[in-house]
Amino acid sequence: MAGGAHSGALEELDSRPGRDTIVNALVRRGLIGLSVAFLAALLLAPLAVIFVSAFQSGVQAYLRSFADPDTQAAIRLTLVTAAVVVPVNTVFGLAAAWAIAKFEFRGKSLLITLIDLPIAVSPVISGMLFVLLFGMRGWFGAWLAANGISLVFAIPGIMIATLFVTFPYVARELIPLMQQLGNDEEEAAITLGAGGWMTFFRVTLPKIRWGLLYGVILCNARAMGEFGAVSVVSGHIRGLTNTMPLAIEALYNDYDFTGAFAVASLLTLLAVLTLVLKSLVERTGYRRR
Amino acid sequence: MKEGQPTVLPGFGLTLGFTTFFLSAVVLLPLAALVLLAASTPLHQLLDTVASPRALASYRLSFGGALLAACINLVFGFIIAWTLARYEFPARRLMDAMIDMPFALPTAVSGIALTAVFSANGWLGRYLAEIGIHVAYTRFGVILAMTLIGMPFAVRTVQPALLEVQRDLEDAAQTLGAGRFYVFRRVVVPAVLPAILTGFTLAFARALGEYGSVIFISGNLPMKTEITPLLIVIHLEEFDYRGAAALGFVMLAASFVILLAINLLQAWGRERLVRRSA
């Protein structure tokens, strides 16, 4: 929404004759006040409290929290998980979007519904699904135990669960985008002799880059911050199968508030970074449908 | 894609195959496991878990709380969307960007932060405690967390709808003699009604399944402040897979119903503008 056009229309509105300026001013102030109060209580205060609590024992204490080996392990695990999950989901998103946007086939709506599923489902349930599959008493539990592979209560399980909850993000950005952009350019490239991969990399990818980036940013944020699903699957073994959110829970339950909020502050900074990147991408003109 | 034309573009087999494989492995298989486990459990055992007093209490809290939170978001979401869409004031852009914060912030972080703010000696909690309102470790806390988590949905669905109600419509209504409140009632609200309801439903769905931001502030007292997802986790920790699956099935069923409702709402919204049923 262009700021200029917006304010031009507002200015005209203000200049109109016969406006009941007192009532309007009151309503305006009231609504703005309510909104600010609501958001301040629900958003700003919590954000502020994170940093205040993290530093309440001083900067040294804050920094010392990160020297804890369990915390470091958690940070490492989170980063590694994201590093694995995000690329895989990006590839999936691209493939799914290509299939759905460029072709007509039966069962397309079913496919789209399945893609939307993880978003509609509680994260706990998402995690539970994998426990049911790979847990000790699960479908593959016996086979896995016999072959010495542990998925649940181990790192691979965490990655699979995270994969499940985050895979829709890239696809959901790309599908409507590619549908909107149409096939003309790709068809032109084919008629000019380009192969499939070349068309994809040279024609499609540049077109969708901002949507792709947007989806990746969201996917990453969710991957690093996922709690419910990972909590179910992880086993909470400190130093081994705790991601950062789980580490926060562990530290909190141990009453190590400085530690908990210190880790939380890192994730908060990530969230802020995510929002900043989001608005930068939006400024390039990319608009979510 | 033009009708009836053979596909010119390559990659159909590859992409569709990969997508189907991925979805089967990651979505269908796990779902099947859940459904089969629940289906293979004898009915009385299912009912024991699903209809136990503790489960029923958790339903009351999860569903009821989510409903209440969605109602709060309905009202405040509209107010915030209106304020952002219609007024200019300092820090408007900042406020606009902040709306997405609950979406980007990990749930565990919002959980401990909300608790810190609203606990009895927290920044806001202490004032509320003075007037006798306790938020942390009560149902209020649960509803508060659910409100926070659903807020972006309520705002972001209504905001574009409000912007889209062309200025012209309100101008036209004014030249036809309508006062501002009449215009609001008869022109603006009906036009954004589908969006409002969609936002409500999305917020409800999100709040229903929420785990991380709720369990810190709720206190998790069984029968009092225990949400259904937590109950599922407890069954899992006790290795009662069947019980967990049963409860999970209930929640999944609820999610499907809600998803269906959302799709119907959106279709209704489109249809209102095209064809009226007598």
Next chain:
Amino acid sequence: MSITLDQLTKRYQGVPVVNDVSLEIGDGEFFVLLGPSGSGKSTLLRAIAGLSGLDHGRIALHGRDVTHVSARRRGVGLVFQNYALFRHMTVAENIEFALRVRRMRAAERRQRRQELLRLVALEGLDERLPGQLSGGQQQRVAVARALAHKPEVLLLDEPFGALDAKIREGLRRTIREVQRELGITTILVTHDQEEAFAMADRIGVMNFGRLLETGSPQNLYTHPATRFVATFLGAANLLLARQGIDDTRWGAWPTAPHGAGMPREREVVAVVRPEEIEVARSREALLSASYLGHGIVEEVVFNGALERARIRLDEAPDAPILAHASGDGGVLLEATRAQFEQRAFAITPGQSVTVGVRRAHILPTPLSSFTICAPNSSAAERLAGNPFLLDLSTRMKTRIRRYVEPMLGGSMPIRATPASLPGTTVIAAAGDVTSEAKWLLEHGVEEILILPEHASAPQRVLIHWTEDSARKATLAMSASVLRHLAAEAIYVDVLPEETLAPERSSGIRALLDARSEARASHGLEIRTEMRFGVAAQALEQRLDESPGQMLIVGIADTSQLAGEFGSLLAKPRWPVLLVHREREAPAHSRSAA
């Protein structure tokens, strides 16, 4: 008078978007506001509807002053470009909206609705939703809706913009018929001159927020008073001509010196419409036209009923020249010929033909071209790049010539007059402006534009004349310039400090006279101000108050350049247009104002 607009002004961020518009529209008249996008016509319409406030001026509808009345209570009906139908309401509910607001009973509402549906030929579509109607049908619903509450005035804001040609024509006819049947005063805003011609009783042409001319379509087309209206209402060839006492001749300005005794000629702009150009085999074969020149046909385009031809005239000393830009290599004329003309004499590209003119209309505006005058060629170059000059000449579509005069400002006695400088002379504000100006005026130049180095289009123009005899010419020049600038115009009259009360009131009367003359004779709306003190100082003070101003000053005597005005001109901070007319008018005849 049904609608009276009095000096309406609206500024947006300092720039006047609607600039001193005054207009009276009669009962039942269909008035069309025509102008390019950005000319302020939509803003003006919205102001009349009450959707936009004004910074200055009055609006009266049927004698009722509605300037401060909200849109709700003005009793107008407004039809929007994008229909603005309530998409969640049926056609019936849309039309009945205004009646519902006024608490009319359902049965009466239904009756009125049926009337209106019949009026716009949409009977039977009551229960449809806007999304199910075509564009033309939606627009008709919008019209019916706007008329439901029997407004006194119907306003239409580019209502046909989103529709295609065939539908547009049908809708035009419908609206015209509806308007006639109801006898409702109507204003329609458009940028399409064909639409304006088809529908209007009277047209008002707007540009840069100003109402330039009003008149019947026929009148505006055949007798435009301004360059802009001439070219906006239809294709036009603009040619420079020399107008003497008895006749008007084509051709470049003579380079031979004017000795005393030769009749004085003025450079004027002539409008020759393409359909008034006759193409023939030879001069003798010209039937109804007067001879213009010989040329080669460059392009012929068949266009159904008409043929469009472009003909390049040979360069010759008496060949006409284009009024705008620098046409190198002879004039390129646009001609349109009807079928019978094509049958009489077919032409093909490359053919050599003779061109004649059946009818040329001389524009009464005094500003025909610019001539840069500088003491050396580098100074002339610099002046030619002046942003304001370039801007102005582009907007006014006038050409810029260059003339290097080493003697500029010199104190040598005048022996032989150099080539007279046609049009408006332009000099730089550097150097000894006063003596340069004096020198030029003594050599017969009548208007001088003095430009500072970094001049740009002003937002306000101050007008002043030292004597009454210069009034007419100054107003004419001001009008010409102001038509092409988005600037306010203020006439500043300066009375001596010690003026007593009775003289003050006559001074005020003089202000009002100036305003009415500007309006009546030149179609220019100006504000007026009175100041006290010494003229040049007062003007300088006023000019210093804010940036982005320009001064147009008329003098009758070159001696006035010295002294007070000399110091004013010597400070190159604002563009100054100096207008000079002799006190008496011996053997001068100017039909151009």
